[in-house]
Amino acid sequence: MTFLERTTDARRFRQWEGNVEADYIYTSGVAGERFFVALRDDGKMLASRCTACGLDYLPPRLFCEDCFLELTEFVDVPPEGRVAAVTMAHLDRRGTPLSRPQVWALVTFEGIRGGLVHRLLVPPAKARVGLAVRAKLKARGDRVGAITDIEGFEPVRS
Ligand SMILES: [Zn+2]
Numbered sequence: 001m002t003f004l005e006r007t008t009d010a011r012r013f014r015q016w017e018g019n020v021e022a023d024y025i026y027t028s029g030v031a032g033e034r035f036f037v038a039l040r041d042d043g044k045m046l047a048s049r050c051t052a053c054g055l056d057y058l059p060p061r062l063f064c065e066d067c068f069l070e071l072t073e074f075v076d077v078p079p080e081g082r083v084a085a086v087t088m089a090h091l092d093r094r095g096t097p098l099s100r101p102q103v104w105a106l107v108t109f110e111g112i113r114g115g116l117v118h119r120l121l122v123p124p125a126k127a128r129v130g131l132a133v134r135a136k137l138k139a140r141g142d143r144v145g146a147i148t149d150i151e152g153f154e155p156v157r158s
Contacts, residue, residue, distance in 0.1 A: 031060040034074060040145040043137050045077035047112050058114040065113075080156055081107040083131040084115060088124055103127045107153050119152030132156040 007013070028036060031048050038046045048060035048071040055064060062071055085106040092098055101124050108115035120127055121136060133153035143149040 029062065031062045031071070035060050036145040036147075036149075038074075039137075039149050040143040043140065043143075045116075045135065046074045047077050047109075047114075049073040049075050056112045058109060058112045058116065077112060078109050079134050081109040081115070081133055081135075081153065083120065083127070083129055083133060083153075084108045085129060086120060086127040088127075105131075105133075105153060107133055116147075116150075118147070118150055121152040121154040126155075 027033075035046050038044055045058070046060055047056040047058040048062070049056050050064035050067065050069055050071055051073060052069045053064055053066050055066065056075055057065075057071070058077055060071070060074060063069065064071060083105045087104050089102040089104055090098055103120040103122060103124055104117060105120035105127070106115050106117050107120075118135075120131075120133070122131070132155065134156050136151045136154045137143065138149050138151055
């Protein structure tokens with residue numbers, strides 16, 4: 001059966017053993033690259049702005065989700081955000097138990113649609129929604145233009 005043919009008889013389906021190459025390179029895109037360059041070089045986070053809707057997006061994107069306008073304007077994300085959701089990780093990404101649970105949070109910023117999921121740098125008992133936080137960045141010379149340039153979000157000390 002070729003690509004363009006169709007069958008309604010499931011008994012005609014066949015299978016074969018084998019391997020399929022599935023290596024991908026996923027790029028951050030134009031807006032994502034701008035975000036990571038600003039993070040690396042200037043130690044700040046950028047959002048993209050829709051001038052028609054007045055919406056700011058984090059992570060930044062190239063097109064407005066509401067009106068589809070191409071977004072060419074970028075604005076600084078406020079330094080202080082709020083924890084919108086928290087969770088604990090007890091296993092690493094390979095399924096190996098962690099020695100201590102890691103706290104992860106969705107951090108949102110006033111006036112910005114979206115947010116960032118990252119480590120929350122507090123003990124699990126101190127993790128809570130509504131906590132005021134700011135990004136803790138690696139030292140400038142250690143930043144490489146990746147999300148790991150942010151070590152995590154830590155409580156704002158007042
Ligand atoms: Zn828009």
